[in-house]
Amino acid sequence: MYNFDKVIDRRGTSSLKWNFQDDFGQHDGLIPYWIADTDFATLPDIMREIKNRCEHPMMGYGAPLPPVYDAIQGWWEKRHQWKPEKEWMLLSFGVVTGINFALETLVEKGEKVLVFTPVYDPFFAAVEYSGHTLVDCPLDYHDNYYTINWELFEQELKNGVKAVVFCNPHNPVGRVWTYQEMEMLTDLCAKYQVYLLCDEIHADFGLDRPYTSAGRFEKIYDHLLVYTAISKSFNMAGLGSSCIMIPDKDVMNRLIETYEKRWMFGPNEFSYVAMEAAYKHGAQWMDEQCAYLKKNVEYVTRFIKENMPEVQMPKHEGTFLMWLDMSCFRKSSDELTSIFASQYGIALGNGAHYGRQGNGFMRLNIGCSRETLKPGLERMADMYKQYYK
CATH class of the missing domain: 3.90.1150.10 (Aspartate Aminotransferase, domain 1)
Structure with missing residues (x-):
């Protein structure tokens, strides 16, 4: 206990x-x-493993060892009914950083990027500062409950939206989107060939029901990026780390190229230690x-x-x-x-x-x-x- x-x-x-x-x-x-x-x-297991790492007298350039990927994969398979392949995983800095780079890489400047509001405010900055046009698709709010306006959403896709930045579970309104809602979202994104950047950083906080990852819907794999991190689940935001899961090899290679052009080669050494400990023992x-x-x-x-x-x-x-x-x-x-x-x-x-x-x-x-x-x-x-x- x-x-x-x-x-x-x-x-x-x-x-x-x-x-x-x-x-x-x-x-x-x-x-x-x-x-x-x-x-x-x-x-406590995370702090113990970080302390153990500090006992080593060197702190040079680092890269994740295979057990880190094993731990991430095992956690998602057991807790969220999705087994992402290890080669889909890009360990990176924070989630918002990853969203910025993905938009810059995958969507032409000036093109439309949609968010469902009210929503986590760095999404606005990620869209606008990467040179894109923000499309606001307000959630419907009736009887103290938020839902997606599917008719409005599809109309915006028809009007030329190229990417959707989605929050699942949703910050700040506290929705845990149902399987049926995620199926409809991924169906529409696949139909219109729209990139879905799914921020699932609160994945472990499905309190009323287990959340459903966008990664469970293969039809969107060629346009899908799923973002997660230990920062919320295990209160490790100070490490500035995340994991992006990208099923499509071409999308992965394009994003890696963007990172490498800026000499960004992953989070710090302690992040790898913390991720492995969190997902193995947490x-x-x-x-x-x-x-x-x-x-x-x-x-x-x-x-x-x-x-x-x-x-x-x-x-x-x-x-x-x-x-x-x-x-x-x-x-x-x-x-x-x-x-x-x-x-x-x-x-x-x-x-x-x-x-x-x-x-x-x-x-x-x-x-x-x-x-x-x-x-x-x-x-x-x-x-x-x-x-x-």
């Missing part, structure tokens, strides 16, 4: 979440529920983390219903990020962010960052002990009493 109730003081470390809160008008001091890393101590830890997060979801849901009844909560199916509809305050997300930070000492994710459909919403990171979560909810309730009319 692992202790997810343990509170770890991260102040005084290089933690962006706790020590660099300039976006909220101060350097530190707020209780943070914003950026998407957790406050859980990572899997199953029980991951199961217990998800069980703890499900209890956090229940706790937040109950607290808000009892203390902030007009705040709406879209149905939460996965990730450790809850999406709160605070439009009852009739304030913008910018205003809400400022009020929470300046008057109540808490930092929440600004919903407007995720697209115009997110204005009036806030994102709450529940990846922490309930002892850490409780004061934030109490301060939100105080704000509700003061500002809800």
